Amino acid sequence: MSILTFKGGVHPYDGKELSKDVAVRKILPEGELVFPVSQHIGAPAKPVVEVGERVLKGQLIAGADGFVSANIHSSVSGTVKKIEKRLVPNGSKVLSIIIENDNLYEEYNYEPNNEPWSKDTIRKAVKDCGVVGLGGACFPTHVKLTPKDDNSIDYVIVNAAECEPYITSDYRRLVEQPSEVIEGLKIVLKLFENAKGVIAVENNKPDVIENLKKLTEKEDKISVAELKTKYPQGSERHIIYAVTKRKINSSMLPADAGCIVDNVDTIYNIYRAVKFNKPLTERIVTVSGDGINSPCNLEVPFGTSHAQLVKEAGGMDENVEKIISGGPMMGQAMFSLEVPVIKGSSALLAFKQDEISRATMTNCLNCGKCAMVCPEGLICAKLAHAADANDMEAFVKMHGMECIECGTCNYNCPANRNITQSVRTMKRKVQAARRKG
Template sequence: MLLQLMKKREGAYTVERKRRTEHKPTEEASVPEYLIYPLSMHIGAPAKPVVEKGDYVKIGTLIAEKEGFISANVYASISGQVKEISDQPTMNGKGPCIVIKNDYQDVYEAPLLSEGEELTVDQKKSLIEQAGVVGMGGATFPTSVKLSPPPEKSIDTLIINGAECEPYSTSDHRLMVEYAEQLIEGIRVLHEVLPVTKTYIAIESNTHESVAVMKAAIEDVDHIEIKELETIYPQGSEKSLIKNLTGREVPPGGLPADVHTLVTNVATTFAIYEAVRLGRPLTKRITTITGEPIKEPKNLWVRIGTPIQHLIEECQGFQSKTGKMIHGGPMMGKPLTSGQVPITKGSSVITFLEKEEAVRSERTPCIQCAECLHVCPVSLQPILISNAYENGDIDQAEKLGAMDCIDCGNCSYICPSKIPLLDNIRSAKSEIKARKEDN
């Protein structure tokens, strides 16, 4: 009798939808009359407004400052007048925002540093903190915190994450193709502030153009290696990258610093370059606007605070009926119900699905196929966590490792019974967090 062993995939092969934007150079998006700046566009405490209604601001004016250790500054991306500070639609529901009316003059504040100024390591870290740089691949964790681990967790390995695994997103790909030199300079900044001995640039093997451009960019640079990775979702997750590139495993509930590694997205690395070399705060980013309903999908340089509705018009509107609008991609993204939701620091892609794509198939009983276990990149048992949540056993969901879920969505994607596994696990995580806050 032969035993057939199933290799643990720890990922899923998704249908790629990058073809409509991967070869489109970035364009500057036009700027609307009103921009909206959520005070919470990062992990941690919301920023505190430092402007009032009627104040005049410039591009690069600090409008909300970080509150506490894990928080981030927010800057104006236009010049104009503060119209109001009020609750507005955001990707997380209604929340406090600063609304600024554009005067279309594009008046700039002075840079955060003087030209030619020599900086110490601490000053460079401070500039990154001042500039409001956060993880721009979607996590939005304040970068300055990641750059200051305790001495026993000093960083020796740096991973630049260009593994853009969401099926529609091409913003990181275009950034690597068009701004390779600036990215390498951002890596040099990181080398100056961290005691790293090895740097990897991780790129999925299907993005041939960015691989070629980045390989050319590092020809004369020491201690940087391009790593082409299998195109499998979620190849770009921190824990997967660390394991695949270094063999190190981040412990359950742990952080990359626990294994002396720092992972930073390519867009974050570009923002680090602009902060330390040019003294520019984070006021804009590349965002892919795409999906079959969009008439002319684009990769756009977008001012942070721009409502998504304005970008839909920038892409000539819709060519077919839209069934769902998602902040992010279809795997990890959050559905949106309002075009007034603004682009924030973590908005790498806005995806639109046709009505047929967005219809959720009818749920049927679990057939115990174990596919959700096979594709989980962090080796959880999604169906058991989901069952615990649906049975009201939050303690059991926590014991099963719900808090270690990285929200990749592989389990829901692969489930033949169409059980809302990710939705249930996310809800379990929210209840676990709420309990801890209450205590």
């Protein structure tokens, strides 16, 4: 099979060698744990526990409040100490359930689901267990697995690209639990009789590709697609195009193109939810960057402080200038480590130099280098000019709402312009105007 890709994109230093060969290590949280009720796209979950109540590991503590919402479960046993607003990785304050860990880890008793599983059983288990997209968006997975017409789905794509630099959590999942991921894909394929499963992996992971091909060689409905290594290969739109040559835009869902796309860890947790009724209570987090003393991959219970992750990774260099939650391209800078690991926490990165703050911004050179790498084929500089001028009409006419905010334009800009930030701000203004009217 040929190497699949899309037009555009960039090739930043990926830094994966720092942590990719470090096996996942489970950690036990210290002190109190913080569970924000909004860890997903959609309506915040609603607390179903009270202050003073003792809860068990895996027990529901906040229930989905609507179809597009997600359940939240405790990752430890302990006592609910407070329900109040707390800081989360993006810098905002969110209503949270604070649990004092009793270090007993007594588990809530969930009965396994016996096969054969019906479609309703699969979807209910995924919903009940609070599974969301773990590639970053945190869209409730039961919603994604419930398209208008099951028969219209031709492809279920496992997004194993992991194109963000430094992050190696999905790679480690595929090294350490590939069979479970394949079983998760088989479960999803039970929902869509006409679909084929594709595990799509960037070709900087040759060992994983070779092993997955061996494990699936007798599977008629599952294949492994080898993707070209570049960013943002793992974008939902672009992995769909690379695998199927079908295009979607901002007004479409993947299901409109006959596709369901789920991250590796999401598929793994679908397997755990459907087969064992195990709620989503932890995830693998990559702790890396040149400012981390011992880069690693940790299996972290939700609610654990980011400060503990740094401690578990051997501490941080005293000269660290920048800390990021997530990847360096689309992650968010952090000003405090005293925030909890949540469902969307894929990585904690620390760097000795903040290259962005040191760069000198100049006027736009009209060189077109931003447009050369834009995966959506947009004229990024003109969009930024329209955004800075608050010209909403021109912005929309130039298809500004198609921007996926991947940051490739910023990365390739010799003038160090904040193109993505300008476009993102204008997109939010357009969305707000459309809601009003």
